Amino acid sequence: MYGKMHSACLYGIEGVIIGVEIDLANGLPQTHIIGLPDSAIREAVERVRAAVKNCGYRYPQQRVTVNLAPADLRKEGSAFDLAIAIGILTTSGQLVMPAADQMLLIGELALDGSLRQITGVLPMVEAARCAGIEAVLVPHGNAAEASLISGMKIYALEHLRQLHQPGDEAAGMSDGSSLKAGADIPLGEQAAQDTLPFPVSVRSGAAGAKGRLPVQAVSLEHLRYIPGAGHPAAQTSEEHRLMEDYSDVLGQNHVKRALTIAAAGMHNIVLMGPPGTGKTMLIKRLPGILPPLSDMESLEVTKIFSAAGKLKDARSGLLRERPFRSPHHTISAAGLIGGGGIPKPGEVSLAHRGILFLDELPEFTRNVLEVLRQPLEDRIVTISRARAAFSFPAQFLLACSMNPCNCGYLGSGGMQKCTCSPARIAQYRSKLSGPLLDRIDMQVDVPRPAGWDEGAPSLSSAEMRAEVLKAQAVQESRYKHLPISWNSELSGAALRKYAALGKEGSVLLHAILESLGLSMRAHDRIIKLARTIADLEGAAEISSAHLAEAVQYRNLDRQVITED
Numbered sequence: 001m002y003g004k005m006h007s008a009c010l011y012g013i014e015g016v017i018i019g020v021e022i023d024l025a026n027g028l029p030q031t032h033i034i035g036l037p038d039s040a041i042r043e044a045v046e047r048v049r050a051a052v053k054n055c056g057y058r059y060p061q062q063r064v065t066v067n068l069a070p071a072d073l074r075k076e077g078s079a080f081d082l083a084i085a086i087g088i089l090t091t092s093g094q095l096v097m098p099a100a101d102q103m104l105l106i107g108e109l110a111l112d113g114s115l116r117q118i119t120g121v122l123p124m125v126e127a128a129r130c131a132g133i134e135a136v137l138v139p140h141g142n143a144a145e146a147s148l149i150s151g152m153k154i155y156a157l158e159h160l161r162q163l164h165q166p167g168d169e170a171a172g173m174s175d176g177s178s179l180k181a182g183a184d185i186p187l188g189e190q191a192a193q194d195t196l197p198f199p200v201s202v203r204s205g206a207a208g209a210k211g212r213l214p215v216q217a218v219s220l221e222h223l224r225y226i227p228g229a230g231h232p233a234a235q236t237s238e239e240h241r242l243m244e245d246y247s248d249v250l251g252q253n254h255v256k257r258a259l260t261i262a263a264a265g266m267h268n269i270v271l272m273g274p275p276g277t278g279k280t281m282l283i284k285r286l287p288g289i290l291p292p293l294s295d296m297e298s299l300e301v302t303k304i305f306s307a308a309g310k311l312k313d314a315r316s317g318l319l320r321e322r323p324f325r326s327p328h329h330t331i332s333a334a335g336l337i338g339g340g341g342i343p344k345p346g347e348v349s350l351a352h353r354g355i356l357f358l359d360e361l362p363e364f365t366r367n368v369l370e371v372l373r374q375p376l377e378d379r380i381v382t383i384s385r386a387r388a389a390f391s392f393p394a395q396f397l398l399a400c401s402m403n404p405c406n407c408g409y410l411g412s413g414g415m416q417k418c419t420c421s422p423a424r425i426a427q428y429r430s431k432l433s434g435p436l437l438d439r440i441d442m443q444v445d446v447p448r449p450a451g452w453d454e455g456a457p458s459l460s461s462a463e464m465r466a467e468v469l470k471a472q473a474v475q476e477s478r479y480k481h482l483p484i485s486w487n488s489e490l491s492g493a494a495l496r497k498y499a500a501l502g503k504e505g506s507v508l509l510h511a512i513l514e515s516l517g518l519s520m521r522a523h524d525r526i527i528k529l530a531r532t533i534a535d536l537e538g539a540a541e542i543s544s545a546h547l548a549e550a551v552q553y554r555n556l557d558r559q560v561i562t563e564d
Contacts, residue, residue, distance in 0.1 A: 001025070001062075003091035006104050006133060007083035008124035009075045012390040013307040013345055015120065015127030017104070019069040020080060022087040027063035033084075035068030038076040038342075047078075047109050048085045055113040055161045060092045074387055076342050079118045082107035082137065085160060095163060104128040104136040113160035115139035119309035122302055125149045145306060145314035244285050247460040249278050251449040256282070256459045258444045258553060262397065263289050263464070264471035265487040265532030267525075268376065268439060270361065270400040272555070273446030274412040279401035282446070283357055286399060287324045289465040290355075291472050297353045300393065304352055308345050323354035329363040337371045343383040343390045348375050351396040361402040366431045372398070376439040379489075395489075398440065402432075412448055432556075441488070441525045442553040471535040487532045495524060499531040501542055508544050512551050526550045 001024035008015050031045045052059045066084055068075050083105040089095040097103075106124055108116040121142040126149050128136055135153040138146045143156035157163075246256055255271065255278075262269040263286060271279040293301060298318040305311040305319065327336065327347045338346035348356060358364060375381050375394035383390045404410040405425045410418040420428070437443070475487060478498060484490065490499060501509065513523055529550040530542045539546070 001091055003087050003100075005083040005087040005090075005100055006128070007080050007106055008104060008127055009077055009079060010120040010123060010307055011073070011388075012343065013123060013304050013349070013392060015124035016073065017127055017131050017133070018073075018075060018080070019067075020083040020087050020105075021067040021069060022084070022091040023065040023067070024060055024088075024091055025063045025065070029061045029063070031064040031066065033066045033068065035066075035071045036074045037068060038074070040078050041068070041075055041080055044078065044081050044084055044109075047081055047111060048088065050111040051081075051109040051113040051160055052085055052088065054111065055159075055163075057089055057094055058092070060088065064088065074342065077118065077120075078108035078116075079106045079120075079124070081109040082115065082157075082160075085109060086163070089163075102134045104133050106136070107139040107142070107157065109160065115141075115157055115159065117141035120307045121145045122148055122306035122311070122314075125152060126299075126303070128152070145311060148302065148314060148318055244288060245461045246282075246285050246289070246464055247458050249281055249285070250458060252278055252282065252446065253459055255444055255446050256464060258442055259283075259286055260289065260464045260467055261529065261532055261536065261553075262286075262399070262442055264468045264536055265475075265528065266397045267441040267488050267529055267532065268398040269442040269444065270402060270440050270556075271444050271446045272402050272404055274410075274416070274448055275403060275408045277446045277448055279446050280359055283355075283359075283399045283401060284324075284326075285461060286355055286397075287322055288461045289468050290322045291469055292320050293318075293322060293353060301353050304345055304349055304393070308350060310350065323351055324357065325351040325355070326357040326359060329358075329360055331364070331368060333368050333371045336368055337375070337381055338383055338390075338392055341385075343385065343392075345392045346381070348372070348381060348394040348396060349392040352393045354396060356396045356398050358398070358400045361400040362428055362431045364431070366433070369431060369436055370433065373435055373439065400440070437556055438519055438521050439525075441529050443556040444553060445555055467536055470538075471532060474535045474538075487528050487535070490528050490531070491524070495527065499527050499542060501527065501547070505542055505544050505547050508547055509551075512547075516551075516554070518554070522554070526554070529553065 003022040005020040005022075007018050007020050009018055010016070031049070033042055033045060049059050066087070068080065086095065086097065086105055090097050090100070104125065106118065106121065108118050110116055117139050121138060122145050125136050125138075125146045129149055129152055135155065136146055137155045137157055140156040140158045143154055146152070146154045249256070258269065259282060261267065271282065273279055295318075298320055301323060302311065302318045305323075306314075311319075325347050331347065334340070334346065336347050338344060338349055361369070375396075376398060379393070379395040381392045381394045383392070405418055405420040406428050407416075407419050409416040410420060410425065412418070475485065479485060482494065484494070487499070509523065509526065512518070512526075518526075526547065527542070527550075530546040533546045533549055534540075534542050537546070
């Protein structure tokens with residue numbers, strides 16, 4: 001008495017297909033789940049037992065062994081409940097499911113047999129498609145998310161009772177009375193093959209001597225999920241952009257120019273200035289000028305949010321806007337980078353292909369800031385545990401804001417005067433290590449606006465976005481045969497090929513490096529920044545003017561030299 005179903009679990013942010021093997025043997029009635037299950041999976045025994053009985057089925061009074069294969073992979077979560085329940089019912093002869101090898105079963109069971117939503121459905125369904133599985137049976141609440149993977153047949157199940165009596169309150173009757181049109185549906189190997197959403201029938205003899213169960217036929221269309229049917233229209237990205245526009249920010253055109261360059265090449269940026277000068281306001285409008293996600297990027301980002309349980313509304317489709325994450329400065333290193341017994345993605349991965357905004361940068365603890373050094377350089381996070389190592393993507397634009405000192409008024413030039421001593425200023429900035437600042441391409445001062453004339457011309461998000469899209473189109477054409485999309489990703493031979501400097505530019509950059517004492521990492525980042533400035537200007541070659549503008553954005557480096 002052996003049966004096998006297909007289910008899935010998460011391994012990091014990727015789905016893994018798990019074989020759910022059921023064996024029924026003579027012996028004391030007990031159920032064991034093996035294959036490195038966690039507590040939630042071990043507790044599935046009681047959930048499945050109660051759900052099976054409350055739906056009118058018979059739980060086997062035998063020794064039941066459930067094996068989750070491969071056995072050497074740690075599993076967690078409640079997604080196996082549905083596969084275990086249907087596996088027990090088919091193995092015990094109460095249901096027949098001939099095409100079990102072509103269906104993925106995922107879902108958590110309540111004690112009454114209803115199905116609850118689970119997290120991580122999107123990567124699980126994608127893994128099923130890669131494994132050649134054609135259909136998936138999921139809780140109704142997860143059907144919209146599962147339908148985001150093309151080429152899969154999605155069936156939404158609200159209650160385990162629907163396997164033999166969908167949509168009828170008289171489930172569990174054993175008297176063989178009629179449920180529809182005054183007649184029972186005879187049972188057998190071919191019963192209900194064309195009426196249920198998957199090839200399931202109730203085997204003869206499963207209900208006793210009569211060999212009948214009150215099964216109500218259900219049309220295929222009744223449980224087949226149709227994406228978009230009856231769902232309200234989601235807010236469009238254009239409507240969102242109209243809510244927050246750069247035209248709301250008076251003046252600060254030099255900062256808007258810097259943000260345009262940062263968005264055009266996905267360069268890291270920090271804004272530094274006194275309180276109330278619009279630093280946070282400027283950065284929070286940055287998503288409005290970024291280009292939309294491509295299809296591949298949308299799937300990557302949506303998978304991460306699904307695995308983290310943060311996919312709020314899958315009915316509107318894949319995420320098309322770049323994520324904007326703004327954690328509080330009390331966040332822990334594990335919350336920022338990811339962690340846990342079985343690691344989950346942190347904020348740097350949730351900001352993948354988007355923006356990670358750290359407001360009041362020096363208020364973050366030093367050890368939290370230092371964990372950013374590796375993902376900023378490698379664009380990937382690797383978290384190692386005793387059993388395995390997990391890798392999460394972390395390619396993001398780091399945007400930060402900070403005050404110049406504790407009181408915030410250093411160099412403000414207004415009525416407020418700085419009261420901080422040089423020692424306090426040094427202590428305030430000491431949380432920002434040299435290696436971390438080295439990885440931030442642009443360090444821009446945001447002074448107090450000189451005037452408050454609301455009628456003065458101000459760059460709008462539409463104008464800035466048009467420039468960004470123009471530069472992105474140039475980069476897309478240039479790197480179409482390379483696994484990169486932005487100038488900030490250039491390195492090694494690709495940097496020397498696509499961002500080559502002329503003789504005059506090389507001499508100028510060498511002189512700047514010597515005078516400011518910059519590192520070779522800063523040297524490469526200046527060149528990549530100059531490449532983006534040239535793309536915005538429509539120039540094929542990097543000129544000395546482009547280099548000079550790129551260097552002027554390294555304000556903190558220049559201030560360190562001046563203070564020394």
